[in-house]
Each structure stands twice: as C-alpha cells, then as structure tokens.
Amino acid sequence: MTTPTKNGPTSVKDIDIDVLEDTLSFYIRSINIAVSRDLDEKLEGLDVAQGTGKITTLFLVDGNPGIRPSTIAQVIFKDRSAMGRLVDQMEGHGLLRRQIAPEDSRAQALYITDKGAQLAEHVRRLVTLQSREFFSEMTDEEHDLVLDILRRTYRRILERS
Structure with a gap:
C-alpha cells in the first residue's frame, strides 16, 4: 500500500485498490x-465488433x-x-439463418x-493474432499455463450451469 498525498494519489500507480489487490476476480x-476494447479496435467495421457473444456465436454456428x-x-x-436479440442482430446482418429444428x-x-x-474465417485469424499480441509480454510457457487454468475453470463453471 502506498501513502496517498494530501491531494490524493498523483498517478494510477499510487492508487490503493484495497482488498482487490489480492482478488482474481x-x-x-x-x-x-x-x-474487449482492444479486440473491438481490431474488428472495427465488422459485423461482430462491439458487444459480447457475437464472435463465439459466429464460430459455434459455423462449426x-x-x-x-x-x-x-x-x-x-x-x-x-439477450440471446434472442443477438441472433436477431446477426440474422439481420446476414451472418446466420434460422430454421425449425428437424427433430423438434x-x-x-x-x-x-x-x-x-x-x-x-477472417475473424478467426484476427482473434488469434489479437490475443497473442495483447498478451505478448507472457512467455509461451506462461501463456500455456494461464490458458490451461482458465480453460479448466471455464469448463467447471459450464458443467455447473
């Protein structure tokens, strides 16, 4: 913890974030x-920029x-x-289409x-490149370790829902 000056911290480096300093969340x-901001900059002008869920939806429907x-x-x-609005928007942009499910x-x-x-196809390349560039200060080993931890955590959360 740093000691704030009489007029408060003079730099973001001097801000005390309290218990948040030790919370992953x-x-x-x-x-x-x-x-997300960095990715939106890289995707500017594309139908999947801005907001959450569009890229994953695009990839899931494609695959x-x-x-x-x-x-x-x-x-x-x-x-x-929210999912309905997302599908409406993507359908409106001509990225996907809906049909009655054959079995139901x-x-x-x-x-x-x-x-x-x-x-x-275009966004896959951009997302992969953006992710690696954004986290470029990590070594390959650190990257793989963090990815493994987050992947396992995500899967556990997904299984609970």
Missing part, C-alpha cells in the same frame, strides 16, 4: 474490459450446423432474451450463411 474483470440458440446461450452465459418443431436451429462463413 478484479483482475479478470479489468483485463476482460481491456482485451456446429443446426445448433440451437439455447445451447449457445449456455456456452456464453447469456439469458434467453418447437425449437430453432441456426445455420451459417456464406457471408457468415467468410466472416468467421
């Missing part, structure tokens, strides 16, 4: 905001033809109404369009 939330919106919602932790006429199945498939 603070760093994860803060890094999420920073990495899993006929996937249901409810399945995607589970993977990206969105509620039903009450359910929707999502399919990628040609435009969506082309965008998915």
Whole structure:
C-alpha cells in the first residue's frame, strides 16, 4: 500500500485498490474490459465488433450446423432474451439463418450463411493474432499455463450451469 498525498494519489500507480489487490476476480474483470476494447479496435467495421457473444456465436454456428440458440446461450452465459436479440442482430446482418429444428418443431436451429462463413474465417485469424499480441509480454510457457487454468475453470463453471 502506498501513502496517498494530501491531494490524493498523483498517478494510477499510487492508487490503493484495497482488498482487490489480492482478488482474481478484479483482475479478470479489468483485463476482460481491456482485451474487449482492444479486440473491438481490431474488428472495427465488422459485423461482430462491439458487444459480447457475437464472435463465439459466429464460430459455434459455423462449426456446429443446426445448433440451437439455447445451447449457445449456455456456452456464453447469456439469458434467453439477450440471446434472442443477438441472433436477431446477426440474422439481420446476414451472418446466420434460422430454421425449425428437424427433430423438434418447437425449437430453432441456426445455420451459417456464406457471408457468415467468410466472416468467421477472417475473424478467426484476427482473434488469434489479437490475443497473442495483447498478451505478448507472457512467455509461451506462461501463456500455456494461464490458458490451461482458465480453460479448466471455464469448463467447471459450464458443467455447473
């Protein structure tokens, strides 16, 4: 902890963040905001920029033809109404299309369009490059370790939901 001056901290390095200094959640939330802003800059002008869930939805629909919106919602932790808005938006941009699910006429199945498939291919390259550049100060070993820890944590959370 640093001792603030009479007029308060003079630099962000001098700010006391209290118990947050030792909480993973603070760093994860803060890094999420920073990495999302950086990614949005790299994706500027593309139909998947700004907001959360579009890229994952694009990739899931591209890789899993006929996937249901409810399945995607589970993977990206969105509620039903938010997922509906996301699908509406992406369908409006011509990235995916909905059909009645063949095995259940009450359910929707999502399919990628040609435009969506082309965008998915382009975005895959950008996302991979952006992630590596953003975390470029990590060694390959650190990167692999952090990725492994986060992947296992994500899978455990997903299994509980």
